[in-house]
Amino acid sequence: MKKFKPLILLTSFLFALTLLIPALLVLPFGDGKVSGKLGEDLTGKAPNTEGAANSDAAVEVAVYRSTIGQIDNIPLEEYLVGVVAAEMPVEFKEEALKAQALTARTYIVKKMLSKDKIGVPEGAQVTDTQIHQVYLSKEQMRKNWEMEFESNYAKILAAVRATSGQILTYDGQAIDASFFSTSNGYTENSEDYWPNEMPYLRSVSSPWDKNSPKFNSVKEVSVKQFESALGVKVGASGTIGKIVERTAGKRVAKVDFNGKVLSGKDIRDKLDLRSSDFDWQRKGDSIVITTRGYGHGVGMSQYGANGMAAEGKSYMEIVKHYYQGVEVTSADGMMATITAQK
Template sequence: MLLKKPLYTFLFIVIAAIAIPAAGLLLTENKTTPDVQEPTVDVVRSDTQKTESFPLEEYVAGVVAAEMPASFEKEALKAQAVAARTFILTQTLKGLDVTDTVDDQVFKDEEDQKEMWGEDFETNKTKIEAAARETEGEVLVYNGKPITAAFFSSGNGQTENAEEYWQSAEPYLVSVASPWDTAAPNFEQEVVLTKQEVEEKLGVSLPESGSVGAITKKTTGGRIGAITIDGKSFTGRSIRETLGLPSADFQMTVSDGDVVVTTKGYGHGIGMSQYGANGMAKEGKKYGDITAHYYPGAVIGDVQTFLKR
């Protein structure tokens, strides 16, 4: 998930039969609790550019299916469901539309899931729908407001302070230990680029061989805050995004005309580490323990509290 330019639309239908338009969630009657209305989410599908509507909990399950491996522990899937539901709520309250891409949250409907899972479709679908159902309506709240529930694949053993990557601080998006990340298959990776490509993209001249750059600042989460290459200063984020690296925790070396970049972690490092969540779940932690660890100070609230305002 990348917090770039989320696009969400919501409509609220008043039970008294007066429809009040707002951007993107449509309130429909919940069959199990008639006095509670379930929102639906309008999603702009990337393949057709058409808007389709999905019940909130079906949408949440579709995000979990797309964003987290179905093989993960159920408590990790439940933590992801709560984060996904919170993310869509915060964007909805801003009156924005939503896509099914990493610009917001990746979402896969039933047909997408069948294609993705093949013969494991029914098993995975049942598991993920249970994670959404067992957390139905739950969102993360800090000081009475839904949080920005950022999440990422895996870290370098520590999450990041939001302001050290996005330049905007949040009291619940602070650096915490995430030692479970070391078990992630994408914890350490190697990216090989040509020396010419790196020089052109960064506008620098690199040595013929040896290490590249002098790190001048490290972030609280152990990533590169600032690095100087050929007298030119960069942030770790700018290098990561320009070169398409998995993480802002990296080292670069020139060898035989190539630049070999070794990285730790995958993603921006802010909020909940998905592999960290799975590691916690394997140790017996519940989804509430996971969200409390990765979003310090945030508590679980009810989505209906915010939809009724």
């Protein structure tokens, strides 16, 4: 066998080395006399993502499949398609789906970099539930969509690929890209619903949500259930509690029940309401609660995003409206860190 010349050997070695280097979230009103209600007393341009598809292809996500109790290693692109399919209606406009794909990629990149394993079985990085991001497999999508599987899958895949390698950052760090279904016309400041204040999670107007089928809802509970859940006594008073403070997003911040003050979030959680923007009236032995919006209200409104897309706004414009002061940047460096950790 002939010996290679040194120059040829070096060239071959460098070529092989380059191949090994990884590329870089109604009950109707009944009849009866109203005898009590809730009162109130208030004193740009897309980054250069050339080769970004390789960034997604280089990463796998270890997902714990809760229904079957196993961990699947899923290519990032396939994982993102499954998340968008689970988290946003496929009928939504393409730019809204792109915005959702961008939030989903941002979430999982931040999660994988943080190495946070709370609520995750050993060997997994996330679950397929609302604890993290809901994920649907191809089999689940096929079952849900039946004859429309191919066209729906292609639509979501196109949205994911249109944002390949992109994430949302603030001061160079991946953001907490929270999202929800429908606002009450405004989003919330993060600290009005959660403990931490995030500079990019600010209250903004979202008028498009009023066209959402989930904008208004009505729930009826018995007086006994109401009292038990909240630990209050309704009695025969003409007013059931009094709103004493509202949030920047115009949701209920605090309600005073004759000296016992509860937060709007607590009331929403304990009564399992769709939103913390609510009002109520008593009708006989029941209390009828009306809510506006659906979800926690922090971050991107999905129906708002779809409304913006319907008006011709791009996914870049959508995310920069709901996440103040953020940039859409290449995830190459972060992807390289993730692959290097394996």
